[in-house]
Amino acid sequence: MSPTKPRVALFVTCLVDLYRPTVGFAAIRLLEQAGCTVEVPRLQTCCGQPAYNSGDRATARDLARPVIDAFLGYDYTVAPSGSCAGMIARHYPALFDDDPNYRGRAEALAARTHELVSFLADMRGMTGVRARYEGVAAYHDSCAGLRELGVRAQPRQLLGTVEGLTVKELADPELCCGFGGTFCVKYPEISTRMVADKARDVEATGADTLLAGDMGCLLNMAGRLKRQGSAVRVRHVAEVLADMTQAVPPIGDA
Structure with a gap:
């Protein structure tokens, strides 16, 4: 790792902020363990992904501009979410393709934006964590993280160093859980079938x-598992890697 500490801005995400703040604190712990100085810009807002996915580019742009303004001054922007990181890193430049004032700024921010676990492994060279979790875990690959950002091997690599944890592969770990942001609202019957599978x-x-x-994936899958009486615990990978599973109950249990 570099002897100098990069300044990392944590993009908390709406769902972490509203439903699972512990994931944000876990992300900060992991980033600090990786030798980063972490800041949380107070003016951050929604990245605009729900509006963008619904075809409302005007609203998406209105939401994206303050994000660009708040995060552009840092060495990196990191999000504990493949979908939000993917929105900034893959879609912001095209969102401002006809805006000469923001196109270059969007491109600059996109180039510095990463999903949390891939940043730890790929950018900071983290090969292991100091954590313990007794249990057997299955890992679900989120659509945006996997397909837009190539997040697959990194979480499995780091989870393999957690004491007491065994990781088992799902038969179809790369299949969508059915959440898909506004997809689950527009097509509830299809979404329900997908999450049931x-x-x-x-x-x-x-x-x-x-x-x-x-x-988003975790809330969707936790809700389905709970409704069918499953005893499976649901957690964000950052909570396990940061050894913070004692801080809060599993998702859906509180």
Whole structure:
């Protein structure tokens, strides 16, 4: 790792802020362990992804501008979410393709934006963590993290160093859980079928814990598992890697 500490801005994400602040604190702990100075810009807002995915580019741009203004001055922007990181890193430049004032700024921010676990492994060279978690976990690959940012091996690599933890693969770890942001609202019947299939896949592994890196996926899968009476615990991968699972109960249990 570099002897100098990079300044990292944590993009907390709406769902972490509103439903699971512990994930934000876990992200800060991990980033500091990786030798970073972490700041949380107070003026951050939604990244604009829900509006963008719904075709409302005007609202998405209105939301994206203050994000660019708040985060551009840092060495890196890191988010504990593949979908939000993917929005900034992959879609912001095109969102401002006809705006000469923000196109270059959007490109600059996009180039410095990363999903949390991939940043730790790929940018900071983290190969292991000091954490313990007794159990057997299945890992779900979120669509945006996997397909837009290439997040797959990194969480498995770091989870493999957690004492007491065994990781089992789902039969179809790369299949969508059915959340898809506004997809689950527009197509509830299809979404319900998809998350039911995912829940069956999780149960079939015999795992007692389900992990993922996106709160949208986790809330969706936790809700389905709870409604069908499953005992599987659901957690964000950052909570396990940061050894903070004692801080809060599993997602959906509180």
